[in-house]
Amino acid sequence: MKTLMDIYAARVAEGRLRPDPAQEAVLPLLERVRRELAQQPKGKSGLLSLIGGRRKPEAVRGLYLWGGVGRGKSMLMDLFYEHAPVPARRVHFHAFMQEVQAGIEAARRAGTADAIGPVVETIAADIRLLCFDEMQITDIADAMIVGRLFEGLFARGVTVVTTSNRVPDDLYKDGLNRQLFLPFIVLIKDRLEVHHLHSPVDYRQGRLTGTPVYFHPVTDEVRATIDDIWTDLTGGARESLTLRVKGRDVVLPRFHNGIARARFWDLCGQMFGPGDYLAIADAVKLMIIEDIPRLTRSNFNEAKRFVTLIDALYEAKVRTICTAVDAPERLYIEGSGAFEFERTASRLREMQDASWGED
Template identity: 50%
Template sequence: MGSRIRSAYDIRVEEGVIAPDPAQVPLIAALERLEEDLSKKGLFGKQPEVRGLYIWGPPGRGKSMLMDLFVSASPEPRKTRAHFHAFMARVHDLVRQWREGDRKSRKAVFGTHRGDDPIEPVADLIASEARLLCFDELQVTDIADAMILGRLFDALFERKVVLAMTSNRSPDQLYKDGINRPLFVPFIDEIKARCAVIEIAGARDWRLDRLMGSPVWFADGGAGRQAFETLWYDLKGGEPEEPAHLTVLGRDVVVERTAGSMARSSFADLCARPLGPQDYLAVARRFHTLFVSDIPRLGPENRQEAARFVTLIDALYEAGTRLVATSAAEPEALYPCGDGAFEFERTASRLREMASASWLEKATHE
């Protein structure tokens, strides 16, 4: 039987859903190898050791798209796909449940209650759910994540869980300049030993090409809304949407609709809630593209929401996060008069710059 991932890829090329890219060829071959290895049987019916994949390269090269295709096509019955941040949020929650749980609650979640160390029962639970664990956008910036990853992954590898992951960074660049990074280096060595490292670094950024070919500020009512929706679905491809949980100063800030490193939200959700600069900085660091819908005309009557919007735009601008928006007006006409209009002129200028092709092309985001 032929490779399922190759067949799925070829069908989409023939249908014109995706364009062939020579830079993706090594990755497709690596995914074919992984698919074949997962199908092999070990001696006496035991699962053999299977080397996973660590796929890295700049944004927009098709890493997530090919990962989604692989997960969909893989015949492995026990498989899980998640964004790395969502995966780690769940791990931290499971660790908390173990530490805070009594005998009964531990038994209900983990099937056991013995011991003080949460890593073993957490690894047992994850391994019971998935032999193949795939996640996107591995990036380690948090000391709590860095300290738990090595031990958790060691435990998962012992249970023959196979990892396939994408990242914008090479393994050696993970947690670069992080606190106590030497303690994290053994995890990097383990990843390189347990996973084939594949770089995908074609010159073409597919998401940027699509953004460059489209307006990103839509201020013309119904037609603009439809174009906004079309652009969102084009850019996320077949990637599933899921909520993202950002921990900011001990609080849980939820962005309900995300796909990999893209997010979308309404103006009301972002600016009518009591969010502050640290929340917006967390959003800007986490996502390379943010879709914001239903930006209203602004004025003294909604001055507080306007102030939050200014703070949000400043955070996105400094982080190089790309903005796609639907609005009641063009940037220069968003806050036309009244108290605060003069101060908003700087934000209007930034919005216009962020909608330009030159800014989209130079904007960078790790």
């Protein structure tokens, strides 16, 4: 059986990947998880093991891979997932927690005293491996349940491999009632090997080198260019992401591996506030905003939301690609918000610089 190191080397030889010592150092760690999973007996997990009377395999010690944006974390996890020797699922962490919250709510409506239990059993019934992309905790509802959730998954033999932009100690940093969350960090360190992918190269940034990131006006050619950029960065992925923020659903129509794509009206045509845009900025590492219109007194509220959105993306150093009716300085030239928009125009211009967002 070919190892992950063999597969990676073959892709380098084919020109599909560039050799990177920091990435290569991760491969033996993932191969260790893969090997230990392959060596386990083919037992059943969850309720199936209890009904059948067969002892379920114990969870293998997984991997928590963290590091900066664009260093190849998701690529390495996908390589591992593609060659997993056991039933597995790969999912973005935000989307997973949305499913968990929905499952807990359904269990509560059914009168179940321990609402997390049925959710754990459902997840563990058919898989032995969970691969998470972008583990991060921003919602207090998630923070209060992840400890018991993961304890249940580990107890039922589910192994976890995850990527994150944060070291475990910085998860849910400065969050409300964070002291109640700290046992989860201890659990992560105990059940997952923590490794820092410290590559000096931002491959995502490199793919945009020399590529404009602000297009105006919006023509068929511009739309085709955006489609090409999306395909290059995501492979043409079509999945979406729903963020739950203070009881509201914030939907990013297109999302893959931290890259999001949405129209102006998707983001600013709804009654979103600063918290919603902060959640977007926290979940996204590259944002494509399409069809930014002329901003006037007739769409004053939408313009205000756009200002808040750009502020959130700017402060979070989210690389941003835009298509718009005009240049930043000419988007909002009349109306009560025109003066305040000058700062937003300046930020949009600054965000076009090739080196913007670099550490």
